[in-house]
Amino acid sequence: MNASIVTGQQARQASRNNKTHSASTSGLAPGYLQANLIILPSRYANDFRNLCARNPVPCPLIAESANKGCDNAVVSHIDNLRGDEILGEWCDLRRDAPHYMVYKDSKLEKSHCDDVVAEWTDDHVAFLIGCSYSFETALATAGLPPRQLLLGRNVPMYRTKLRLCPSGVFQGGTYVVSMRPYKRRDVDKVRDITRRFGATHGEPLDWGWEAVERLGIKDIDRPEWGDAPLDGDGKKAFGEMRGQIKSRDEDGEFKEDEDEGDEEIPVFWGCGVTPQEAVMRAGLEGVVMAHAPGHMLVLDARDEDLAR
Amino acid sequence: MNASIVTGQQARQASRNNKTHSASTSGLAPGYLQANLIILPSRYANDFRNLCARNPVPCPLIAESANKGCDNAVVSHIDNLRGDEILGEWCDLRRDAPHYMVYKDSKLEKSHCDDVVAEWTDDHVAFLIGCSYSFETALATAGLPPRQLLLGRNVPMYRTKLRLCPSGVFQGGTYVVSMRPYKRRDVDKVRDITRRFGATHGEPLDWGWEAVERLGIKDIDRPEWGDAPLDGDGKKAFGEMRGQIKSRDEDGEFKEDEDEGDEEIPVFWGCGVTPQEAVMRAGLEGVVMAHAPGHMLVLDARDEDLAR
Missing domain, CATH: 3.30.2040.10 (PSTPO5379-like domain)
Structure with missing residues (x-):
């Protein structure tokens, strides 16, 4: 069914309905931006945002939850793109990546689960980090x-x-x-x-x-x-x-x-694994979530929108 | 006369009239932002801007010439500040730092000269890089x-x-x-x-x-x-x-x-010497200019304007 997935929204819909059975989202919805997803308790949000600002090459922050606890809209960190251009109306950060990882007090609790609806709280903030799939298309x-x-x-x-x-x-x-x-x-x-x-x-x-x-x-x-x-x-x-x-x-x-x-x-x-490693290393308390490796969140913006 | 210099504009006026005789601009116009100045031939501007974007901790880009060859207005690289708030109407990037260094084909031509009026061309772009004087005030x-x-x-x-x-x-x-x-x-x-x-x-x-x-x-x-x-x-x-x-x-x-x-x-x-070192190392052709070490360009924005 992957051939019928040509837009970011279609890729997310397939993920939400647990209908993506590929080993990764590589090649899904070609030309659409894919993002690493990191979801943190809000007390760590400032430090994480600043980590990305200080290390933009390995940790390119594209967007984050529009506000604390918001699972269906983002604010943009990209100059020429609005939040709703990155991730439009029809989105659910708790379900739209194909698979998730869940950590509690820095220990793995769940691996490759289909959603994090049960774990998400109104204290969580989601961060979207750029992924190299974008420039690989351009290289090819x-x-x-x-x-x-x-x-x-x-x-x-x-x-x-x-x-x-x-x-x-x-x-x-x-x-x-x-x-x-x-x-x-x-x-x-x-x-x-x-x-x-x-x-x-x-x-x-x-x-x-x-x-x-x-x-x-x-x-x-x-x-x-x-x-x-x-x-x-x-x-x-x-x-x-x-x-x-x-x-x-x-x-x-x-x-x-x-x-x-x-x-x-x-x-x-x-590499976008960098911020995940930094998060794991920090020994955070509470529930931290991320996409499962390779199973990215597909966005509504296109690779070319990000090229400067 | 330094005690009478309380604003960025007054500091620049003193520099322009060659009336700053201190060893450095440290302590001049307390609370006003001071900047490292690097002036490059335009063909290097994109690479240098990108160098700063990729290494923001040692190379925090605050502003740059409003356009190629512009010596009296800047565009801002800071989210909450406009260019004219950083450096207002009365400015001349060729004369407003107390002392300048001039390099030709990466070799030092002039040291601690009062201005670069003769060297500036309509192909030059000036970059303003943040300086640690700002946070030193906050620490004190x-x-x-x-x-x-x-x-x-x-x-x-x-x-x-x-x-x-x-x-x-x-x-x-x-x-x-x-x-x-x-x-x-x-x-x-x-x-x-x-x-x-x-x-x-x-x-x-x-x-x-x-x-x-x-x-x-x-x-x-x-x-x-x-x-x-x-x-x-x-x-x-x-x-x-x-x-x-x-x-x-x-x-x-x-x-x-x-x-x-x-x-x-x-x-x-x-440290703001980082981008200067990177420029020297790159072996650029043409005329490159910079402020003399310690003799910064004093701006119209205040340290607190930059604090997030």
Whole structure:
């Protein structure tokens, strides 16, 4: 039934009726913005909003509940978009993501439940954080599709030692990054394409094999979230490609080539798992809720609305 | 004559007439906002604006030229302030900072010149970046005056290894931080006071002796900019205080005390030297201008206007 889901509202309706059975919302309602969802007790709202303001690359705040306890309207944090353009009349933040996670006093209570109607209170505030699905469409359109899409895998995500600027109770957190391999010669183009998507992580924050050490990533082949990255054929671990330069000749065979631009290198972007990690790390009291990983809230605004 | 300078406009008028002879604008027109000034060829404006948007803690962008080449009006980057409230009718970005630095093709051409009338072209764009003078007033008012103010010294500033999120031509830059010593027990209060000043670096980004290593600061007693930090009496190097706990007894004598809260630790904030460093590092072509260190542009908006 996914082919019949072409708008954000249709995607939310399917979620609400528990009719989305995909592994993720990737590819649902193409061109519509998808958001990470974090729902907090109101006493943490100021600190969280400020955490996002201080760390906009990994935590791009798009919108939040119109007021405390409001589950059906948002105010915008994007200059050129109103709240009702981001999420229109027909929305229910408690039911419109396909699956939710529920934490009580920082311990997981429920995993992948269909809604949080029972848990939501008039003291909760929902935050919508940008997601990299937006710029992936733009990369694919420009002829530079992310490898994990071609291979039907999830994007690899890594914990780093790059520290967030703290905000109130949110201290000691670090960036989580997503990684997509590109040829060295294509990095500038990839940077240019994703730069416009400032509200969904924007251009890469680092790249190259040296960046793996710089960011403190333990093992490029063992991401903390998502699937392990592979070479272009989907056969070898991506880490084995380090220092290898390969390109296909006219017969479709691999050959050695000395042009440095052909080397594939890891390219890293800020990742929306960052604020979730920061929330988990803060040891909050009370009930905290989030979408289940990969099962985003689909919005009424379009990717292009966010491109600056 | 400084006592007669009570408004931002008066401070700028004195600068324009070359009548400010202080070592810095610190303490001029108390309560009025002061800004770091960076003036770039227009082709770098988008990348620089984006650099600030991606790194708001060390690079809090307050305003910029109303349009390319405009030297007498700004547009605001602060939600609740208009451009003409930040810098009103009577302003001249080429003359209203006490002293300027001029760089040509990334090499210093002029140091501490009185104006940049000859260098300014209709292709230049001026950027105004927040400065920590704003929250220092608030700290002093709350009974927690920064030590360097009490000792009549400049705040120490350090290069770190904490990397900025890159933006276009601005790559590989790192945070510059300022440091003010506080007792461990006062850190939460200091965080609360400065948090409101999000447009002028906000709350600290790290603190404690462990932060010195974490940030990659080479020697706490040898800052890259400003004056070396001292103990409370202004006699010993601050680095010697590491692990020492002292408090005065009733007779005013120092005594040993076992309460950890009495230990003085370094507290670090984002610093407005960061964007200048990033600009220098980028190896830009053409004429780049900036205020001379410490000789800020005094604005018409007040510190309290920026406090959220």
